Amino acid sequence: MLHGMSFSVSHGEALLVRGENGIGKTSLLRCISGLQAPKSGSIELSQTLAYAAHVDGIKGSLSVMENLQFWSHIYGGSNPKPALETYNLSDFAQRPAGNLSAGQKRRLGLARLLVTGAKLWVLDEPTVSLDAKNVLLFLRVLKDHLDGGGAAVLSSHIDLNIKMKAIDLINFKALKSDGNFEFMELLE
Amino acid sequence: MALTWKLSSYWDKFWHLANPKVFMGWSSRLLPIIIVMAAFCLSTGLIWGFFFTPDDARQGSTVKIIYLHVPAALVAINGYLLMFIGSLFWLIRRQHVSVLIAKATAPIGMAMTAIALLTGAIWGQPMWGTYWVWDPRLTSFFVLFLFYIGYIVLWSAIEDHDTAADLTSILALVGCGFALLSRYAVLFWSQGLHQGTTVTISDGVQQERISDVFFQPLLLSMAGFCLLFLALLLIGTRTELRARRLKMLELREQML
Amino acid sequence: MMPDLGNYAVEVISAYGLSSIVLGFLIFTSVVRNARVKQRLADAEARKDA
């Protein structure tokens, strides 16, 4: 579906993928995270990666802490406590994740990213169902992640006021070029 | 070194044959010839067997069913092996033609298994007294029939073509392993009633000491069945290729 | 001309009958489907070029 593009993201950089819905943002992100093999070309990943999509993969019958502990074990056992604090979910720790609100679930999903300790974050619309306060919270966490040498590729509709490279997915009819990125066309 | 070079050029030429356009080309030229040969072998084999062979001492005229049962069984088993190979080539080289050959083989194989089952049951009826006997040979054909159905249903259950091709190929590979396992499990499970099959063919249809007078027409009808299988397979694969192109075009129309 | 099938005539005839029905159905469906897809493809190609 996506054709003729190449880009690279190094330490401390974030890449914003913009474009209308259904144009291929999600499949690009899934492609990067290895869920979808690219038809041609290659994806080189030098660091461990954590992917987060619209659906947070949270188990309702497990408590918030158990959910995080599970992911921390999978990714090599860093302590989930600090992640809970940064997203101020600590007082929900023992509550079953099932009866969290959408916003709290999203924050738990984002807390999972911290627990994984992965260098490269691949995020699909991370700020969905977050209120303004929490969006700022997320941006701060993202900034710390980048300053700490991490990298991120994310797609989002709202403008995140962080210095970020951007890449526009354009329907193949309207082709325009700017900057140093090769442009994307939508071709079978 | 020269040998390997020559081999690889044959190998590439072989792959060239499997490229969709080339396949459509040579299959359209080959198809009429195969149809004619199939018609010829099938008709002469069956007519010869049906009209001009004496009755068997023990089984009387039911032996004439042999000309349907054995060839159909042969094609049924080899059909599944062909599906195995087609699926393997799809998974390794993403060859559209090979997976479509596997997809086209399935209904034909299933029909042949059905014929083998029907004729086997009818043939056995006079000797065993009932229509269906849990005999190892017939039962393993029944299992093969179930595998065919599973494969075909899985194809129709998945919309996206490539995903369906991948998943059915995995099913075919695993299914083949289990078909062999089931074959021996069924043999272990019952003491065979079947009269020992009629012709030695590598895929396990054992030798039957039958006199020549039955043998020639049988060979002919087996050739006839195989050619019929090939003809239907080519028609089926061409249909699948065209259907796939049609779907592409319709998708493109929606996108514009 | 009809060979004497003895007391198993019913079996032999039904075996041949059933098999020819199954084979006939198989051949019929594959030929019909081939023609139909061929036709729809021709229309689609025509639409594409138009």
Added chain:
Amino acid sequence: MIKLFWRDVTLAVRSGGGFGLALIFFLIVVVLVPFAIGSDQIMLSKVAPGVLWLGALLACLLSLDRVFGLDFEDGTLDLLATSPIPLEGVYLAKVAAHWLTTGLPLTLAAPIYGLLFNLDFEVRQLLFLSLLFGTPALSLIGSFGSSLVLGVKRGGLLLSLLVLPLYIPTLIFGAQVARSAAIGQNFEVPLVLISIVSLITLAILPFAAAAALRINLR
């Protein structure tokens, strides 16, 4: 991988429905048999080993679409696929969890249900043994089936259609072991054969299932 196994076990225990349902279903199937076949003891005891095996097999089949279904719907499978654990490991953890929460309870329940058909101790012992070696294969094959039909909407029926033919060798050998006491044959041969089937499936299916998962996650 072990953590995934334990998480699945806790999930099954917490949701409660899981293995309890399979056990009850197994009991119902077993209780229905005398209604169908009649209450004549000799007949029942002859049929019992096969019925118990069939009941266990069907109960196992019942709980299969939950093996990957839940995680697929709530996105966990995507996250697991991008985690350091290989998909083969995810599959094996899921199979182990399914076996512990469904296969094992069925194996333990079968000899007890055998009392309903007043099978003597030796037959029930063989039944337990054959199920012990057979149910892993049922979980392995079943979970492979559920990874195949992941993308299909109402995959339950399709799953049974695909999985039941694959269960045939296990069923034949298992029922043979259970029957061998009654018909005086030695039970070692079928028991070895059923273990071979379980080992073969253990060796091959993880790769096939991982491939199927990868394809369905596309």
